[in-house]
Amino acid sequence: MRAALDEITGALDAHGTAVLVAPPGTGKTTLVPLALPGSVVVAEPRRLAARAAATRMAALLGEPVGRTVGYSVRGDRRVSRDTRIEVVTSGLLVRRLQHDPELSGVDTVMLDEVHERHLDADLLLALLLDAREGLRPDLRLLATSATVASSALAGLLGGPVVSVDAEAFPVEETHVPPLRGERVEATVARATRAALSAVEGDVLVFLPGVGEIRRVAAMLSDHEVVELHGRLPLERQSAALRPGSAQRVVLATAVAESSLTVPGVRAVVDSGLSRMSRVDHRRGMSGLVTVRVSAAVATQRAGRAGREAPGRVFRCWPAHEQATLPRFPEPEIRTADLTRLALELAVWGTPDGSALSWWDAPPPGPLAAGREVLTALGALDASGVTERGRAMARLGLHPRLARALLDGSRAVGSRTAAEVVAVLDDDGLVPGADLDAGLRALRSGTPSSARWRREVGRLESALTGDGPGGSGSEHRGGSGNGGGSRGGSGRRGAAALVTALAHPERIGRRRAGGGAVYLLANGTAVEAPGLGEPEWLAVAVADRAPGAAQGKVRLAAAADEDLAAAAGTVTEEDEVHWDGDVVARRVRRLGAIVLRERPLAKPPAEAVRAAVLAGLRRGGLSLLRFDPRATALRQRLDLLHRVLGEPWPAVDDDALLATAEHWLGGARSRADLARIDVTAALRTLLPWPEATRLDELVPERLTVPSGSAVRLDYSGDGVALPVKVQEVFGWTDTPTLVDGRVPVVLHLLSPAGRPVAVTADLRSFWETGYATVRSELRGRYPKHRWPEDPLTAPPTRHSIQRKPR
Structure with a gap:
């Protein structure tokens, strides 16, 4: 990489933009920023990578972090007046850019690991290109990656591609496919034991999430196991990035795919799985789902084994499936909830994003759905983004959580609201599904309490405007015990209220009949085991496995009807619909949840007729009684339509149901449908004057x-x-x-x-x-006429031959 530094800086000098493609471990994250002149901001997709990159660059300079090289991530900032290179997360730089579109004082922005295609990174790239085109033509942009479709990205940036070929150590590949009926954790544990026997160094294991990491750790309890993921306290993250004294197994999520070097690794075990953000618009659920990795990611993971010496990679899938992997990861912008993106675009001044240059433009449908949510939250109106929307954007949260923090602070106090929102934004802070219990544990002290308190302090400062959270940068952090509260942190129902403010569509009521099954306001049924089966729940996190009839609650707080009504939208209206028969009632409801109902004595005639029509079209013609006359007439008309066509009407089921409003008459119930004279109804469909020939034709x-x-x-x-x-x-x-x-x-x-x-x-x-x-x-029926010549024999309706008189 050192040999290519002059080429990289030269490309930026000549074009202002460039794409750097280099294998893992070549120093593109740590050597390149040090070689760039002026003030440099490096955008990383993850907090862990940002801290690690800054720490590594500071070590290369022989300085502490915060002097020449610093970092800013949510809840933690280490910079000084001497800082020339600042490593930040992509989301934080979006906030800073919204506050200062010129990025005053910044000479170069380096977008690291762009191939990961995170939503914040794609948005940041689009905003930076827009800023460079208008306000800052002198701002230099460098996008780096180990594996990327470089030509498309270079075309977007308008700069050259600089490729660095490093002498990589060989990595031997072994496939360890799962045995019949074997869970992925068992396959990974088996492959890890094989890797430990095959190499003398550490083994880096890639798993999709924290749950899988903990289950594999339990299976490998006879070895030194180190975890590495974004939910760990900073101290434990840093420990995983230091060499060990004995052979270790490092169990990691995708955070270890790039930007980080885990020292001592000689083998990689790849589960072949990763977590991607998905949104189910119909059920109102969004979250992470497990998917197969792409070929590019598999290559990236394998490369971690050959950074320092020849290595081995053990892939937990059959060799023949390697060719079926997708080439690159699917961009998050295509699959994720776009509500936050919609707010950022509105604040930038292009609500539909059409004025920006995108690597992949946001899909119109999900983006429109995001704007609908923002309108309901009061962040958007007919004229664009509101002051409330701008306040929500400044908080650096998903708009739902921003609404919960703003409105929740008025209801339960800023301290309590911040405590709850900090957990809602990082549900890994608590181990179980009970939000109230998790908050009590965090207040008492857990390994995650320090991280939680830092975020609580940041949110409180952002609320009051006392800290830098409102200016687009991040709060330095602190104990989180400061003031600003207008309510006690132990207020009963506070967690449920703040949760319901964030997700009013996920307020749930236990279904009759017992069990821990709840109907949510959005109409989705979910199971909530281990929460004591309260009558009401405010659900923070729920997901649904593909093919499952019901979702499952991952985090929730017990609520009551008054709280649900305060946080959600309660309606009261007359409803007339078909449920096996006409049902007419006045209903008070919270979304799909019925709170109260009573029968309507005199429902509107038109509403009843519409319900009967809907019931008939849903239940079909079996609700009518076709006597032989009606059946015969329908068959005759069907023949005429098949032979002559129009104007003779079609009388198949679909056609009759489509014209039901013309022959339904005054039916107001299921019993009335059974009493309809179907023959008379069919005759109303006859064309005139053609109907006069009905009996002649058929x-x-x-x-x-x-x-x-x-x-x-x-x-x-x-x-x-x-x-x-x-x-x-x-x-x-x-x-x-x-x-x-x-x-x-x-x-x-x-x-x-x-x-x-x-x-x-x-x-x-x-x-x-x-x-x-x-x-x-003739032998069987001897008394009947069987003439030899039937053409001359007289016909008779009498079967038995009559004797002459």
Whole structure:
């Protein structure tokens, strides 16, 4: 990397922008910023990476962090007047840019690890390009990555690609696929034991989340295990990044994929899984889901084994699946909740983002959904972002949490509101699902209490405007025991109220019948085990596994109806709908949760009619009674529509339901539907004057040679005439219907009424088929007429031969 520093600075001097592509471990995060002139801000996707990068650069200079090189992350800032290089998180730099679009005093911004495609990083890139185009054409931008589609990114930045090829140590690849029925944690533990036996150094294990890390740690309790993830206290994070005295197993999330060097690693075990943000707009749930890694991420992870010496990578999937991995990670902007992004764009002055240059533009649907949430929160109105919206943006929180902090501080005091919001924004602070219990533990003292108190202090300062949280930078942190509170931290129901202010659609009421199943205001059912089954819950975190009928509560606080009504939107209105029959009631509800209801004595006639129509279309024509006359008429009309088409109406189920409002009459209930005269209803659909020919075109009965008027059968695809053989003696012309277009098929019957022949050609039957029928039946029915010549025999409706008088 040192050999390429002049090329990198030269590219920035000549073009103002550049893309640096270099393998892991080459020093792009730590050597390049030191070589850049002037004031440099390095944007990292994660707090852990920001601290580690600053610490490493300071060590290279032989200085403490905070002198030439400092960092700023949420709740922790170490800079001084001598700081020339500041490492920050992408989200924090977005806030700083919103406060100061010119980034006064900054010469170069370096966007590190852009390939990870985090939402904040993509937004930051778009805003920086916009600032550079208008306010700061002299601002230099350098985007760096180990694996990225560099040509597309270079085209966006308008600068060259600088590629650095480093001499990488070889990494031997081994696949350890799961055994039948084996959970991923067991596969990873098995692969880790193999790695420990294969190498002499440490083993770095990549897992999708903290839960999997803790389960694998329990399986490897006979080894020295170190955890590395964003929820750890700073001291434990730093310990994982220092060399150990014995062979270690470092269990890490995606934080160790890039920007960090874990010393001593000689083998990597890759679970092949990662966590991605997803939003379920229909159920009002968002959160992290487990997905397969991309090929680029798998390469990045494997490279950690070869940073210091030849290494090994153990991949926990079959070798043949390697070719099926997606090439790059899916950008978070395509899948995440875009409410916060929508607020940032509104504050920037381009609500739909169309004025910005994007790597991937935000999808219009999710962005519009985010704006709807912001409007409901009072952050947006018809004229754009409101003062309340700007105040919410300054807090550096998701708009829902910002609303909870602002409104919750007035209800329960700023201290208590900040305590709850700090947990809602980082639910890893508490181990269980009971929010109240988690808060009590944090107040008493846990390994996470220091981090929590720092964030509480930052939020309180941001609320009151006393700290730098309102100016786009981050609060330095502190004990969190300061003032600003207008309510006690132990106030009953405070956690539930603040949670409900953030997520009013997740207020839940326990379903009747017992059990810990709750109906949320958004209509979703969730299970909430281990919370004591209170009547009401304010749900902070819930998710739903693919294919599961119900979601599962991960964090919630017990509530009551008064609190739910105070935080949510309660409506009272008359409802008339179909639920097996017409149901008319006055309902007081909180979203999908019914609070009170009573019957309506005189519901509006139009609403009743609409409910009956909806019920009929939902339940189908089985709610009507089709007597034989109605069934026959429907079959006759169906034939006319099939043969002649318009204006004869279609009378299939869908067509009849579509025209139900024309023949429904005054039906007001399920019983009324069963009493409808369907024959009369069908006749209302007949076209005029064509209806005058109905009986001519498709008669109910047909007169045969014997003089009988025999009922025609329209139930099949064609038209059938069931008639005894003796009644059609001498008949040679096959009858037709619909002006000769439809031949009638004769079903010739025995004296007992059983079919003996089916024909659409009577003349052919008399000549070739009748003799066989006669020989088979004359012995069985000797008293009936079976003439040798049916063409000359007189037809008769009387089956038995009568004796002459």
